[in-house]
Amino acid sequence: MPQNRQILLDNRPEGEAVASNFKLVSTDTPALKDGEVLVRHHYLSLDPYMRGRMNDSKSYAASQPLGEVMIGGTVGEVVESKNPKFAVGDQVVGMGGWQEYSVVDGNAPGMLRKVDTTHVPLSHYLGAVGMPGVTAWYGLVKIIAPKEGNTLVVSAATGAVGSAFAALAKARGCRVVGIAGGPEKCKYAVDELHFDACIDYRQHPDVKTMSKALKDACPNGIDGYFENVGGYILDSVLLRTNAFARIALCGMIAGYDGAPLPLQNPALILVNRLMIQGFIVSEHMEVWPEALKELGTLVGTGKLKPRETVAQGIESAPEAFLGLLKGKNFGKQLVKLS
Template identity: 75%
Template sequence: MTTINRQIHLVSRPTGEATADNFKLVEATVPDELQDGQVLVRHHYLSLDPYMRGRMNDTKSYTAPQALNEVMGGGTVGEVVASKNSGFAVGDKVVGMGGWQEYQLLSGDLRGTLRKVSTEHVPLQAYLGAVGMPGVTAWYGLTQIIAPKEGNTVLVSAASGAVGTVVGQLAKVRGARAVGIAGGPEKCRFVTEELGFDACIDYKQHTDLKSLSQALKQACPNGIDGVFENVGGLGLDAALQRMNAFGRIALCGMIAGYNGEPIPLQQPQLLLTNRLRLEGFIVSEHMELWPQALTELATLVGTGKLKYRESIADGLAAAPEAFLGLLKGRNFGKQLVKLI
């Protein structure tokens, strides 16, 4: 019996905000017989991440744009359901970049494209979140750029998201004070009461620079030593006003401008007068550090010392709307799509 592989393709590029019309659900078939060296993976979960919005544009960036009329790219976890590759057996749990589809057929040397993982202590879907790319992103920006010392104050924007939740907890492990910015009282309570941040500011209650800067002053009485920036815009402007000399900014994302909006800094001179270090980074360019990061993250998750939360959409067809909701902050924690 022929197996149908449902896929979501990017069929048009957005002008301004992305819409569901930019995507199309299509069907393809899975070969009945594999060739030597091939592996067939049935995806269990699909990862939705903010970086995907940038790839929808046909503009120069750190990676090639998403091709039109092809499977939308993205991280996946799943199970090997057929194999003619000596490195993988039926039943192996794997993580890869399978894209927005239910199955993926891979061929040849799969080193670096498909990785076997253990679910003995870490749930499979966590390899797309706290023990996956978002977790390593948090680990790299915190440890390699901010490098907090005990007693430092670290500010995290989008603190209830997949990356931000990990940043604050890793900062606490290192003896730093963790302060988050999140949207709404429920998210802020989660950040402080469940994750252990020292404070969390609801940006929806502070919609101008003066108000947000004052809130940061109260939450960070000793100033800010490190900023993990996921959003840009008003929050970064307010943080710059409160940073201590020689502070470090790990620039991970600028979601405030993902739809093409300008996001100028209001007081860029503060970078100079406070001798601040601002460094953008792309975590996939630092693969040599992934094993070290994943070892720490898996240990913390496996022992219950690193907590996380997930928003799960049901079924591949729900992926576009879930993705659009992610861009508007409707998700709570890591946004996943359950495919099986």
């Protein structure tokens, strides 16, 4: 029975999340019951939504309970099986949490999915060909619904969602402008992710300079925006929207800590007849097959080359997660667990 190291949520953040909110423990993996599968995790996915789960307040999902393993997406390999649908050696994606092993009911629908790593590396099933990729797909296809030639903007441009968004939007003939932190990320966005332009928010730290930069990068205005951040960047984008622009709201990372960040000029929603829609992708499972097919093809054919930042070992997860919230990662943030 292998030892399983786990990260629990020990206490809730007061304001900014800190490492001491988490606790590392070690337990035995339990013996399997009929129908269950033991998965050895290869990678854990770290994602901004986890910050919301750490709070006790009402959110779109249940709070992460204290003293339990942190929620999280994982990819790995079946190492023991009492379920005829899964064999030892199968590569699988699931929601195993911040731990090295998980025991999964192989009969529960949607809990564990076998994946093919012939053309797509295993880790990408946590990024471009997983939840973040489908998030980009849903916001682009179902909310922004762009026309060829439209100008689209995405914040957190070099992250897992942003990079998938760019590839999907370029495939639809759009001009895509990213917003990212630092010259290295901006260069990467243009050179490797095929963004038409990328704005460094560190060089444009307020509405005045950011809206000017957006004006320069979007000479025909903004027709669609995929929001991962919130705060002054959203305010700046609204100032540059064209009539009937559409905004997919998927993250408000800037506001997770402390007080809510206001939207400074909501009258622009009326003035420019905007549509703003918030969503979480797990409520739209019906689009996943179509989205994953397109995303797998983009990765398999080299049109989407997602970058990853990989922390080593379960014990590194808290610091890697706090870094993600501050934008220290470059591309999809993972933790390698084996």
